[in-house]
Amino acid sequence: MKISREDVEKVAVLARLELSSDEISALTGQMDAILSYVDKLNELETDHIVPTAHAVPLENAFRVDEIRPSIGAENALFSAPDRVNDFFRVPKVIE
Amino acid sequence: MELYELTIHELHELLKSRKASAVEAVKGCLDRIKTTDAKVNSFITITAEEALKSAEDADRRIATGDLHALTGIPLALKDIFVTRGIRTTCASKMLADYIPPYDSTSWLKLKECGAVMLGKLNQDEFAMGSSCENSAFGPTKNPWNLECIPGGSSGGSAAAVAAQQATATLGTDTGGSIRQPASHCGCVGLKPTYGRVSRYGVIAYASSLDQVGPLTRDVTDAAIMLGAIAGHDPLDSTSVEMPVPDYTKALLPDVKGMKIALPKEYFIEGLDPDVQKVMENAIETYRRLGAEIVEITLPHTDYAVACYYLIATAEASSNLARYEGVRFGHRAAEAKNLLEMFMKTRSEGFGPEVKRRIMLGTYALSSGYYDAYYLKAQKVRTLIMQDFLQAFENVDVILTPVAPTPAFRIGEKVNDPLQMYLSDIFTIPVNLAGTCGISVPAGMSRDGLPIGLQLVGRPFGEEAIIHAAYAFEQATEWCKQKTKL
Numbered sequence: 001m002k003i004s005r006e007d008v009e010k011v012a013v014l015a016r017l018e019l020s021s022d023e024i025s026a027l028t029g030q031m032d033a034i035l036s037y038v039d040k041l042n043e044l045e046t047d048h049i050v051p052t053a054h055a056v057p058l059e060n061a062f063r064v065d066e067i068r069p070s071i072g073a074e075n076a077l078f079s080a081p082d083r084v085n086d087f088f089r090v091p092k093v094i095e
Numbered sequence: 096m097e098l099y100e101l102t103i104h105e106l107h108e109l110l111k112s113r114k115a116s117a118v119e120a121v122k123g124c125l126d127r128i129k130t131t132d133a134k135v136n137s138f139i140t141i142t143a144e145e146a147l148k149s150a151e152d153a154d155r156r157i158a159t160g161d162l163h164a165l166t167g168i169p170l171a172l173k174d175i176f177v178t179r180g181i182r183t184t185c186a187s188k189m190l191a192d193y194i195p196p197y198d199s200t201s202w203l204k205l206k207e208c209g210a211v212m213l214g215k216l217n218q219d220e221f222a223m224g225s226s227c228e229n230s231a232f233g234p235t236k237n238p239w240n241l242e243c244i245p246g247g248s249s250g251g252s253a254a255a256v257a258a259q260q261a262t263a264t265l266g267t268d269t270g271g272s273i274r275q276p277a278s279h280c281g282c283v284g285l286k287p288t289y290g291r292v293s294r295y296g297v298i299a300y301a302s303s304l305d306q307v308g309p310l311t312r313d314v315t316d317a318a319i320m321l322g323a324i325a326g327h328d329p330l331d332s333t334s335v336e337m338p339v340p341d342y343t344k345a346l347l348p349d350v351k352g353m354k355i356a357l358p359k360e361y362f363i364e365g366l367d368p369d370v371q372k373v374m375e376n377a378i379e380t381y382r383r384l385g386a387e388i389v390e391i392t393l394p395h396t397d398y399a400v401a402c403y404y405l406i407a408t409a410e411a412s413s414n415l416a417r418y419e420g421v422r423f424g425h426r427a428a429e430a431k432n433l434l435e436m437f438m439k440t441r442s443e444g445f446g447p448e449v450k451r452r453i454m455l456g457t458y459a460l461s462s463g464y465y466d467a468y469y470l471k472a473q474k475v476r477t478l479i480m481q482d483f484l485q486a487f488e489n490v491d492v493i494l495t496p497v498a499p500t501p502a503f504r505i506g507e508k509v510n511d512p513l514q515m516y517l518s519d520i521f522t523i524p525v526n527l528a529g530t531c532g533i534s535v536p537a538g539m540s541r542d543g544l545p546i547g548l549q550l551v552g553r554p555f556g557e558e559a560i561i562h563a564a565y566a567f568e569q570a571t572e573w574c575k576q577k578t579k580l
Contacts, residue, residue, distance in 0.1 A: 008454070015412060015457040016419070017450055018438040027454055033513050034455060038401040041471050044478065051473030052480060054303050054333070055529020056290040056554070061332035075196035081426035088421050093433045 002035040003028065098123040099259045100577070103168050103316040106262060110157055110167045117153035117167030120262075121146050121211050124169040128213065128260045131580055136235050137255040139174045140182050141214040149211045156209050164319045166209030171261040173252045174215040175222055176202050176307075177296045181212075185298045186220045186230040189418050189425045189444030199296025200331065201265060201307050201324045208323050213261050216251030220446045221415065222272055222300045224248050225518045228509055229448040236505070237279060238578040239544050243502040246276030252310045253280035257545075258580050263311040263320055267297055269304045270403055271497075271522025274534035277310050278497035278547030281536045281576055283564070284310045285317045288554045289529035290335035292321075293328030299414040301407040302333075304526045313574045314535065314565040318342035321557060337555060345558035350566040351385035356490035360396035361521055367500040373538030373546045374496055380570055381494070386563075389490060393482040398475050399524040400516055405459050405472035406527070411449075412456030418444060451512060476527050483528040487553040492563045494550055495521050497534045501544040521549060530554045535564045536573035545576065 008028045012019045019027070073086045082089040098106060098120045109115040125143050132138055146169070153167035177183045177195035184190045202212070219229040227235040227250025235250040237243040238258040245254040249266030253276035256264055266273040268286035277284025285308045292307040299305065309320030322343065327336040357378065366374075382388055420426035420440030427439030445453070459468035486493060498518055508515040525532040530553060537548040548567070552560040568574045 003458070007458075011454055011458045011461065014461060015453050016416075016434075016437045016441050017445075017453065018442040019450070023447075023450070027451065030451060030512055031455060031458065034404065034516075035458075037513055038405055038468070038472075041398055041401050041405075041475050044395070044398065044475060046471065046474035046478070049474040049477050051470055052476040053473060054289075055480060055527070056288075056333065056335060058290070058333060058335070063329065071196050076422075078196055079193055079423035081420055081424070090421055091430050091432050091436050095432075 002032050002039070099127045099262070101262065102312045103164065103262055103319055106168060107164050111162060117150040117157065117211060118147065120167060121150040121169045121213070124213055124261055131258050131260060134236065134241055134580070135238055135254050135258045136233055137216055137251040137258060137260055138171070138214045139184055139186065139217050139232050139251070142181060142212060145181070146211050146213050153209045153211060163208040165205060165323055168210050169213050169262050170205060170210050171213045171216050171252070171255050171264045172202060173218050173249050173264070173266045175218060175267055175298045176265060177298065178202055178212070178215065181215065183215065183298070184232070186218045186232055187444065187446065187449070188231045191231065191425065193424055197296060200293035200328045202296070204324050216255055216264060218251055219248035220449050221298065221411070222248040222267055222269055223411070223448050223452050225271070225275060225515055226508065227251065227276070228505065229446055231446060234505055237502050237544070238580045239281065240502070240542070242504055243544065244279070244505055246279035246502060248272040249310065250276050253277050253282055253284065256280065256282040256310050256312060257578055259577070263309055263316050265307060266310050267305055267307050268526065269301050269407060270526050271519040273308045273310060274522050274532055274547070274549060275498050275519060277534040279502035279545065281545030282310050282312060283314055283317045283536070283574070284308065284534040285321060285557070286525065286532050287321060287325065287557055288531040290333055291531070291555065291557065292324050293331040293334045295328055295330040301410040302414060303410060304407060314561060314568050315343065315346055317533065318346055318561050340558060342557060342561055345561040346565045347562050348566050348569045350381065350563060353386045353492070353563060354389060354490040355381055355386045355563065356389050356391040356486060356493045358391050358393040358396065358486070358493060358495060360393055361495040365499070366496065369501060369540035370496050370499065370546055374548065377494065377537045377548045377567065380567060384566055384570055391486050391490060391493070393486060393524065395475065395478045395482050396524060399479055399527055400520055402472045402475045402479065402527060403523045404455070404516055405468050406476060408452045408456030409459045409469050410456070412453045412460060415449070415453055448512070479524055480528045483524070483530055483551070492550050492552055492559050494548060497521060497547045497549045501540040501542070501546050525551050531557050531560060533560045533564050535567055536576065537567070537571070538573060539576070
């Protein structure tokens with residue numbers, strides 16, 4: 001086994017997903033199959049290969065640091081599930 | 096001939112000579128959507144009222160003589176492109192009621208040309224899938240056979256073109272999501288080089304692979320659409336500052352002396368016999384047209400799917416962290432604290448495939464596994480990229496199948512994610528290499544399903560693949576095939 005049920009439960013917390021027992025069982029089997037498949041990458045010797053993060057070689061893209069119009073609070077809050085005045089409202093953070 | 100059956104360039108001629116109006120063209124498409132979409136389910140949102148209003152604007156613009164090739168043309172967008180004031184769902188319950196406050200650059204550019212938007216198209220949720228079955232709004236059906244998948248993730252974009260609901264559409268391609276559905280639905284699908292088209296306002300899946308492109312009825316239309324959306328965008332730092340050529344100048348029927356390469360790793364045992372036959376005929380056609388056919392090797396092909404499913408899921412797990420129920424989208428009711436709200440919101444809002452990829456990506460990036468999985472995949476990506484760059488030192492374009500089989504049946508692969516992933520085996524390497532590819536109709540299966548061929552070009556070599564695709568299209572009749580829907 002490449003991955004255990006306990007591993008899957010731990011990863012679910014990292015991913016901020018609340019999964020049912022059935023979902024955990026199904027994912028354990030599927031992730032195990034996929035991880036076994038991707039193991040084939042280890043057939044390749046890559047010690048001296050430079051990793052590719054981006055296909056197009058781009059340097060940092062800088063822009064002038066100047067104030068430009070933004071979408072504004074009203075637009076930003078338009079789709080908020082819950083708001084008070086100009087703020088997003090969320091459940092209590094500090095007990 | 097009905098207006099909704101025409102290509103962009105055919106409709107443009109009628110609009111320019113005032114033999115038809117944009118309002119007539121748009122009404123024709125809206126009626127066609129009404130009579131066909133209960134069967135096909137290409138659309139998530141239809142914006143009839145706005146479409147008619149923009150068609151009237153387009154007609155006024157045409158009357159002044161100031162028209163672009165896309166003025167008054169009825170288009171539709173994959174629901175991954177944010178549209179100001181118009182619901183954008185990405186086919187997810189998470190965004191079922193999301194109204195974006197801004198427009199994606201691609202749509203803004205098309206709008207400035209005077210194009211008309213009919214609505215937003217179905218897809219796999221967050222572009223994760225190869226069959227359009229992973230949509231919170233139900234699957235899209237293949238217009239050639241309603242029991243088959245249209246391909247994915249831009250399944251609605253391909254089906255809408257094939258079902259003659261829209262003249263052309265926009266899709267996105269992360270591992271084949273434009274080319275594979277184009278192949279399955281019998282239309283042309285172009286994935287430009289990474290950096291050629293702005294990704295601003297495209298809901299992110301895997302940011303180092305995602306790219307925007309058109310799905311059209313023929314190669315000329317693909318060249319027109321690409322010309323309209325390509326170019327540097329200050330709002331996307333990965334878009335490249337390079338002049339945009341006139342892609343319609345590459346529409347040349349003569350391929351004498353063009354070096355077309357067949358990578359031996361793509362012509363393997365186990366290729367569907369119908370696909371095999373279509374490829375043999377295509378090679379023969381190019382030979383007859385005077386192209387030089389050479390065999391090459393892309394030795395790391397067999398590692399591409401494994402490499403992709405680590406890189407794409409890792410990037411997805413990071414990109415999709417933004418859906419937490421605070422600023423927009425779904426929020427779970429009655430959570431006692433913030434963490435519980437995050438967890439419940441995400442569990443309710445995401446479908447099974449999205450959860451699977453977030454889990455896989457989180458695992459690949461997690462402490463202790465990063466080097467073994469994510470970093471390893473990035474190194475293999477380098478090898479895959481080098482395969483292509485070396486090949487293009489000696490050849491002009493690479494010819495391959497788009498998918499190993501024609502469209503499969505709805506439900507056939509839903510319980511085996513790995514089998515589903517392997518259906519993108521011939522398209523994924525192009526995204527990893529960051530280069531461009533086009534899918535062109537090239538034949539039919541014995542069951543009457545379209546089969547496309549793929550032409551791959553060097554980075555920013557869109558003109559070469561448009562040239563090769565156009566020559567093939569002009570020499571054959573496959574682009575003219577129509578569904579009996």
